[in-house]
Each structure stands twice: as structure tokens, then as C-alpha cells.
Amino acid sequence: MNRFAALLDRMSYEAGRNAKIRLMADYFRSTPDPERGLALAALTGALSFANAKPGLVRTLIAERADPVLFEMSYDYVGDLSETVALMWPRPEGARPHAPLLSEIVHGLSTFSKVSLPRHLADWLDGLDETGRWALLKLITGAMRVGASARLAKTAVASLGAVTPDEVELVWPGLEPPYEELFAWVEGRGPRPETSNPAPFRPVMLAHAIEETDFTTLDPAAFSAEWKWDGIRVQAVAGTGPDGARVVRLYSRTGEDISDAFPDMAEAITFDGAMDGELLIVRDGRVEPFNVLQQRLNRKTVTVKMLAEFPAHIRAYDLLVDGTDDLRDQPFAARRARLEALVARLHTPRIDLSPMVPFSTWDELTAARRDPTSAGAGADAGAVEGVMIKRADSPYLPGRPKGPWWKWKRDPHTVDAVLMYARRGHGKRSSFYSDYTFGVWTIGDEGEDVLVPVGKAYFGFTDEELKQIDAFVRRATINRFGPVREVVHEKDEGLVLEVAFEGLARSTRHRSGIAMRFPRIARLRWDKPPGEADRLETLEALLG
Structure with missing residues (x-):
């Protein structure tokens, strides 16, 4: 555990x-195995413990x-x-003891x-501050050491002669502690193969396009389609060795959501893997989206x-058709098979x-600006770009730059x-970085009052x-636990220009x-606060 704790500490x-x-x-x-495999599982978010939750940590402290x-x-x-690790009082006479990471994972x-x-209390008594911090990070599931799952898989690939994309391709069929993965990467074993007849395949993602990118791209080399305001899924079906048919609906990250959408699973009557x-x-x-x-x-x-809420898949791509893996084929060929x-x-x-027809970037710009006229019709309200x-x-797995671009609506x-404001977490723990903001509306007695309309914690520079x-520190007028209320009068306060993708009716x-x-x-x-926008402006956007 001490070595894993030292890794997390250095990475942070x-x-x-x-x-x-x-x-x-x-x-x-x-x-050695299995310690490194369990560390990999922790770094990629593959560990979850039913009885070990943040509430237990609060109770113990x-x-x-x-x-x-x-x-x-x-x-x-x-x-x-970090707070509990620093505050935890070691009982008098308790001896330092650092269990193996595998012992802790097995116990949890x-x-x-x-x-x-x-x-858990015994482990905390035996570990030093860094060890306690790492143990609690393991329980809360919030590593926050700046390492994505992709980065951890890249580190694994660097142990041998395989690429990060190859690791991504075999990853969905693996389970901790990943001994077969390390054996393959280090040249000691065969490439891991899954026996799952309906496995998840790593999805291909797009880069956000900038205005300057268009000058380097040839419109004749690209196709375009609407970007719909739903969630990315992968519909997969196949037949197992026992002849039983298996149907799965996966989220973009590979989570099996089939049980939540039985109506959709019934409609997946093909063998293969569809992206949509x-x-x-x-x-x-x-x-x-709010529906x-x-x-x-x-x-x-x-x-x-x-x-009341019938599920539907709008298909983008076809990864596998029957037993044919199409991922190496060009998008145009996959699209024809999908149709x-x-x-x-x-x-x-x-x-x-x-598909959205266009021959120049100006034509695509016009279609993005007015989806209704460009073929989206009555569904234009659910289009969030192209x-x-x-x-x-x-x-290709991951987010390779160049093949796919996303161009969201403004x-x-x-x-x-x-x-209101409250402190952030991790590197922002010393700053008030989470904000609640409001707009003006008519109060019960006909006066102008502010009503909260949202919260945000990103978009600004350091x-x-x-x-x-x-501003929060000098303008605080009230405190509610960790939350600070700041002055927000007509002539005193801070106005924030807030960008958002859409609005929905809410009873909450x-x-x-x-x-x-x-x-x-x-x-x-x-801008003085009295000139900020009104709730009626937002209501008008809802129609």
C-alpha cells in the first residue's frame, strides 16, 4: 500500500x-502481480466497493x-x-503497519x-498520512491525480511493443488484476481474447473544431451528419457457444445499461455492433434531453x-455486421453497410x-445555423450541432485528431x-470556485428579486x-456551512456572463x-447587477 500511496502522491x-x-x-x-493490476484498476476507475462509501469515512472521523x-x-x-488523513488520531500504542494493496481491496x-x-479503522491506525490519504482515495473513488484511464493504459502499453490503441481494443474483456494483460504486453503470453458474444468495443470520439481548422480541411474529403442531443450508446448482439442469444446496450464508457432499457434491447434483432x-x-x-x-x-x-418515455436509437455507425469486423474499413463503406x-x-x-448534404464549408455553416431548413425538420430542436x-x-478507439470533428451550435x-460560492476540491480546495448565480424576476410583493437559475465551476481562467x-472573500454577507452568500444588490455585486447549451422545465x-x-x-x-438579465428572458427561450 505504501508504494501505491507514493505513486499517487508523486502524480498529484x-x-x-x-x-x-x-x-x-x-x-x-x-x-509484482496482483498489486500492479489492482493499482491499474484503481487508476482507471474499475474498482467499486458496496459497503465502503464516503459516508463511512465521515462516521469514523x-x-x-x-x-x-x-x-x-x-x-x-x-x-x-486529505482532511481525514491529516486529522486521524493514531491511538497510543498502535504500531505502524502497511497492508498490501491486494489485502485492502480484498477486505473492502x-x-x-x-x-x-x-x-478500516485498524488500517488507518497503521498507515502514515500519505497511506491514509491513498486508502481514502480508494474508498471515495476520487483519485484526482491528473491521470485519465487512457493515460494509465498508455503507461501499460509502454511496458512492451504494443500501442495504447491495442490496449484499448482488448480492455473491455478484461477484469482486475489484469494479469493476462501484463503478460501479453511484456511478451510472456498471448493477446487476451474475450469469450463474451456481445462485447463492448472502445468508441471513437471527435475533436471540437475551431474556425482555423477549416482552412486546412478539404470539404470534399468529409461527410457530415447531425449531432443529436441524447447519449452515445453501443447496441451489441451475438450468439454464445451454448447457442443462447446475448443482447447488450452499453454507454459510451462501456457501462451495461441494458436492464434500464428493456424496450430497446427487444428491438436489437441483428447480430453485430452498432454505434448511435x-x-x-x-x-x-x-x-x-431532459425527457x-x-x-x-x-x-x-x-x-x-x-x-411514456419510449427509447430509440438513431444509428451513426456500424462496427460489426454479423461476424464481419468493419472497424478497419472506411467510414463510407461502414455507412453503406449500416444503411x-x-x-x-x-x-x-x-x-x-x-447525412447533411454540403459541398463547401459555407453550406455546412448555413445548415448548422438552421437545421430545420437543412433537413432536420421537426427534430431540429434536438440537434446540438454537426x-x-x-x-x-x-x-479508431479514443480521440485521434483529424478523422472526426464535432461542431456544436453556438x-x-x-x-x-x-x-453564492463554495470552495472547490483538490487543487482548488483553497479557492471559492463553485458558483450559484441568479437572474431578476418579480417577487410576491411586486419587487425585483434574484432567483437562482444555475451553478457552474468552470469556464474561467486561473x-x-x-x-x-x-471578490467572494471581501463581499461575503452570510455563511451557511461551507457556502458563502455574497452581496447581490442592484448596485453592488458581480455579474457573470454564463454560457449554456439549453434550458428545460424543472419542478426541482x-x-x-x-x-x-x-x-x-x-x-x-x-456591468452593474441591476442590468443583469431577467427570468422572462430565459422563459422566452423555452417558448
Whole structure:
């Protein structure tokens, strides 16, 4: 555990991508199985413990330290794992003891809910501050050491003569502690093969396109299609060795969501793997994303919900057709196979994402600006931009730059007033970086009042973060635990220009609306709060 803790500690202070890869590669090279495989699982988010949750950590520290002191410390530090690691009082006479990472993972996975607190307390007593911090990071699942799953897989690939893309391709069929993966990468074993008849395939992602990119791209080499406002899914079906048919619906990250969408699973009558967008379609029209949210993240779904929120896949690509793996073929060839497959399905729950005709970038610009006139018709409200794909591009895992681009529609903006702020986490734990903002509306007595309409914690630069943090500290008028209320009068306060992708009606928000993907676009020091926008402006966007 100490070696894993030292790895996390060094990575948390290392800013360079290549340096992080070297740190992980050195650890994997010098650490035996199964320890290195479990570390890889932790870094890629593949570990989950049913009985070990942040609430358990809070309960334990409340038994060992003054709860008020803990809350004050947590407010100051901003990170649960770091706060508890620093505050944890080692009992008199307790001997230092660092268990293996494998011992801890086994215990977290097998100890009962009743016995786990005692074992966790014993581990915390035996570890030093860094070890406690790493253990608590493992439990909370929030590593925050600047290493994505892709970066960790790149480090694994560097141990041998394979590429990160090759690791990505075999990854979905693997389970911790990944001994067969390390054996293959190091040349000691064969390439891992999955026996799953309906496996997940790593998805291909796009880069956001900039205006300057168009000058280097030939429009004749690309195709375009609408970017729909749903969630990316992969529909997979196949027949196992026992003759049983297996159908799976995966999210973009490979999570099996089949149980939440049994209506969709019934419509997957083909053998192969299809890439598309999961939507809700009622009366032949694509519903907004907030309607799809009624079906997301549910373990069970009722008959009523199936009827009120019918699922639908709008197909983008075909990865496997029967037993033919098409990923090495160009997009144009895969698209032709996809069109033929969808034509054979005869189901209203799966259709094609239509192509957007264009011959120049100006024509595509016009289509993006007005999807209704460019063929999206009644579904134009669910279009969030266009996807631009090279006709000759194979289907590659990850986010290779060049073959695929995404060009989202310009966001909406609103001038809102900063109302509340709280500290961030990790490197932002010393800054007030999470903001709640509001717009003006008519109060119960006819006066102008601010009503919160959203929260945001990104979009600003480091320098702007320092400016907002300084404002929060000098303009605080009230405190509610870790949250600070700042002055927000007509003539005093801070106006934020907020960009967002869309709005939806909401019964959970006091304003009656919910913003999608709000972010801080600009600080309006030049604008008095009294001139910020009104709720009626947002209501007009909803129609």
C-alpha cells in the first residue's frame, strides 16, 4: 500500500503528461502481480466497493475527532480524503503497519457492513498520512491525480511493443488484476481474447473544431451528419457457444445499461455492433434531453415509464455486421453497410441519423445555423450541432485528431448575478470556485428579486478564478456551512456572463427551469447587477 500511496502522491504533484506516464510505467514495471493490476484498476476507475462509501469515512472521523473541528477543517481543506488523513488520531500504542494493496481491496470487497468499520479503522491506525490519504482515495473513488484511464493504459502499453490503441481494443474483456494483460504486453503470453458474444468495443470520439481548422480541411474529403442531443450508446448482439442469444446496450464508457432499457434491447434483432445516439421519440419526434433524463440512471423501469418515455436509437455507425469486423474499413463503406442493415430491421425504434448534404464549408455553416431548413425538420430542436467525418476514416478507439470533428451550435448566454460560492476540491480546495448565480424576476410583493437559475465551476481562467475568489472573500454577507452568500444588490455585486447549451422545465428548481452545461464565459465587471438579465428572458427561450 505504501508504494501505491507514493505513486499517487508523486502524480498529484506532477503536471507533465509524459512524466505521469513514466511514473506509472515505472510502478507497473517494478511491482509484482496482483498489486500492479489492482493499482491499474484503481487508476482507471474499475474498482467499486458496496459497503465502503464516503459516508463511512465521515462516521469514523466523527468518532475519533470533534465533529465541529472536522467540519471546519473540511471546509478549509476542501477534500474529504486529505482532511481525514491529516486529522486521524493514531491511538497510543498502535504500531505502524502497511497492508498490501491486494489485502485492502480484498477486505473492502468481502468484509460485511458491520465489520468493515473496525477493519478500516485498524488500517488507518497503521498507515502514515500519505497511506491514509491513498486508502481514502480508494474508498471515495476520487483519485484526482491528473491521470485519465487512457493515460494509465498508455503507461501499460509502454511496458512492451504494443500501442495504447491495442490496449484499448482488448480492455473491455478484461477484469482486475489484469494479469493476462501484463503478460501479453511484456511478451510472456498471448493477446487476451474475450469469450463474451456481445462485447463492448472502445468508441471513437471527435475533436471540437475551431474556425482555423477549416482552412486546412478539404470539404470534399468529409461527410457530415447531425449531432443529436441524447447519449452515445453501443447496441451489441451475438450468439454464445451454448447457442443462447446475448443482447447488450452499453454507454459510451462501456457501462451495461441494458436492464434500464428493456424496450430497446427487444428491438436489437441483428447480430453485430452498432454505434448511435439513445433518444426518446414520441409521436415521431425527438424529445429534448431532459425527457431522456427521466430514463437515465435507473436500475428498474416501470411499464408506465416504458410507455411514456419510449427509447430509440438513431444509428451513426456500424462496427460489426454479423461476424464481419468493419472497424478497419472506411467510414463510407461502414455507412453503406449500416444503411442496408437498418433497412432490414423493420423496427420503429432504430433509424438512421441522416447525412447533411454540403459541398463547401459555407453550406455546412448555413445548415448548422438552421437545421430545420437543412433537413432536420421537426427534430431540429434536438440537434446540438454537426459531426464532420472523413469518408476514408477507419473506426479508431479514443480521440485521434483529424478523422472526426464535432461542431456544436453556438451556446446561449445570459448575464447573471453571483449569489453564492463554495470552495472547490483538490487543487482548488483553497479557492471559492463553485458558483450559484441568479437572474431578476418579480417577487410576491411586486419587487425585483434574484432567483437562482444555475451553478457552474468552470469556464474561467486561473487569473479570473483568483479575481472571483478575492471578490467572494471581501463581499461575503452570510455563511451557511461551507457556502458563502455574497452581496447581490442592484448596485453592488458581480455579474457573470454564463454560457449554456439549453434550458428545460424543472419542478426541482425554484426558478422553474434547469440549465444544461452552464459555464462561466466572461466576468462582467463593467456591468452593474441591476442590468443583469431577467427570468422572462430565459422563459422566452423555452417558448
